Amino acid sequence: MMNNNLSAETYDLLVIGGGINGCGIAADAASRGLKVLLCEQQDLAAATSSNSSKLIHGGLRYLEHYEFRLVREALAEREVLLKVAPHIIWPLRFRLPHQPHLRPALLIRLGLFLYDHLARRVTLPASTGIRFGATDPLVSTIQRGFEYSDAWVDDSRLVVLNAMAARQHGATVLTRSRCQSVSRQGKLWQVELSEQCGGQCSGQISQYQARAVVNAAGPWVASLFEQTIPGPTPQKIRLVKGSHIVVPKLHNDPQAYILQNVDQRIVFVIPYEDDFSLIGTTDVDYQGDPALVAISDAETEYLLQISNSYFRQQLTRQDIRHSYAGVRPLLDDEADSAQAVTRDYKLEWDAPADAAPLLSVFGGKITTYRKLAQAAVDKLASVFPQIGPCVTAQQPLPGGDFATQAHLLRELSQSHSYVPAAVLQRYVRSYGTLSHQLLVGCHSLADLGEDFGHGLYQAEVSYLLNYEWAQTAADILWRRSKLGLRLDQAQQQRLADFIERRRQQGKVA
CATH class of the missing domain: 3.30.9.10 (D-Amino Acid Oxidase, subunit A, domain 2)
Incomplete structure (x- = not known):
């Protein structure tokens, strides 16, 4: 059913795309005081951002293509990210x-x-x-x-943690919500989002308004202009x-x-x-x-x-x-060859007089996502002069507020000695101090609930369904973890059946 509510909720910023650039921009903008809505047509990090080489690097080979500025920026960011996300980057x-x-x-x-x-x-x-x-x-x-x-770096978890950081600062994050249309109505964008089930529209369409839009759709950034955003794409990809x-x-x-x-x-x-x-x-x-x-x-x-x-x-x-x-x-x-194509990024700014602005993100690499996000929100300062300074270089990502992995592992081993050592090690490297939230109310191995295989307990599944936007077994096994490498087909089906039973009962977890 279509929501024809004429008093649709108004946001400062709509971010289209739940990959690393979209979630990074949402986290930066929300931390500076903007009211942010992020929509992603699939799961967070479902495309490019979960299929990288899992590296935070300057790009040694980019020096051969004289990309000195990009390498310098990436090398500097390497230090920043090691500091703000020590659980998933080392x-x-x-x-x-x-x-x-x-x-x-x-x-x-x-x-x-x-x-x-x-x-x-x-x-x-x-x-x-x-x-x-x-x-x-x-x-x-x-x-x-x-x-x-x-x-x-655990690339897909980096995306999820940025989405969580955005939510901590008040952002609304909608997964499996496809941007159906955006149209300028004076100084506001009118937005329609369609709920996706199994990759298809469920028929539920919701309307929103936004003072600015960011197109961070990754591989779909150009095609979004053909299908959703009026006007030709400003860059080829x-x-x-x-x-x-x-x-x-x-x-x-x-x-x-x-x-x-x-x-x-x-x-x-x-x-x-x-x-x-x-x-x-x-x-x-x-x-x-x-x-x-x-x-x-x-x-x-x-x-x-x-x-x-x-x-x-x-x-x-x-x-x-x-x-x-x-x-x-x-x-x-x-460039003559695919390997020689620049890994740099470009922000295209479209802000006609007396009309709502559009910012489109072309290119980029996971290592420089935070700098790209900072530059994108800086662009928006002309529309939102009240925004504060960028703080993402100083604020740890969720779960990253600890000194060393070894220190946190010792702390968790003392407070939750019943959890197998290998499972605690994985918690530290995936959740950091969010492990405390995952284990809240647990005092014995039995409290963790069913083991779906290789230390994937019901408590972790419930946490991921409740707090990290997971909805399917694949979300959990390949993007919130890499346990898909270990669970056999029967174990994966048991997990999927558990999630489906919870859904039918009307429970998130």
Whole structure:
């Protein structure tokens, strides 16, 4: 049914898109005092933002394309994000095996020197040269290389925590709510949102008003102009597919590896979820619906071949436990190859006289999302002169208000000694101090309720359904956690059945 309420609620800002840029903008704007509504047609981080390489990095290879400003900004942000989200972001050392026929050692040393010094390092050690020996996991022909620092991130949880930060400051976050139409009526936008069930409109349409709109729809940022927003898109985007595979861990080293290939691309091999290695990414131009993106056979072979050319442990397709693909909505700078397309961002501002403004976000990368959000809200200051200064560099994301993971783990182990150690470790690395909220009222293992498998207890499921916008088993197993790697089909079905029973009973959890 359509809500024809003529006194539709009015917001300062409507943000379209629940990926990292949309949620980052919502969190920044709400923390500065704006009344914010964010809508996402699927789950939070359902597209590009949950399908990244899981890295907070400056982009060492971007130096080859002379993207010095972008690298400097990303390196500086690396330090900020390590501080505000210590539960889901932590330092990671990278080993770069040297292949003289691909890049000269002098060129790599120069790049690493710039990487160390373009921005101030506080927590991360500098790069260094290393030697490989018989105990290392690489093939014997590779004997030297380099090591440098970046950071790992749980990408989809970064999105969810920004949405939670926005909500803490009063924002309304609506998932599975598609922006059906926006139209200017003088200094206000008239907005219609349709409720989505199983990817289809349920028939429930709600109306709102907003003084400004931000189009942060990621891969749909340009097509939104064709379907929802009146007028032509101000920028073209180039959709570039990046695919990854997950295999049993290739080695026991704590370091990640960055592998050079003859096509001048690089591929990461990253320690992943304790027992796995994450291998990616590819750079392939993509045409079609971003919601239908999937890894191709050619990409699978490409990643396997690169890994096998470096590591003693050889992989076949049978070793692949999981794969995923995402579409990066990059600014179309007419670069010759997908890998050379800029990872920078551009904010397009449309503010006709006496009309409600529109801000559209093109491009960007997960590492610089906070700076992009800050720049976007700064743009809105001309419309909302009352907004305060940006505080997101100082405020920890929800759950991030603790000193170290080790300290928080000791605290939780003392107060909740009945919880298995591996489960507590996962809580620390997913929820930080939000673990206290998850465990409220629990005094024994029985209080955690049913175990759906691998330490996914009913208490955690209930918390995610109640407080983190989860609605399906996939939301929980792949975006709020990565337990989809571990639960078998029967366990996953048991979880889905539990959620469905709760829904039929009219309960969130």
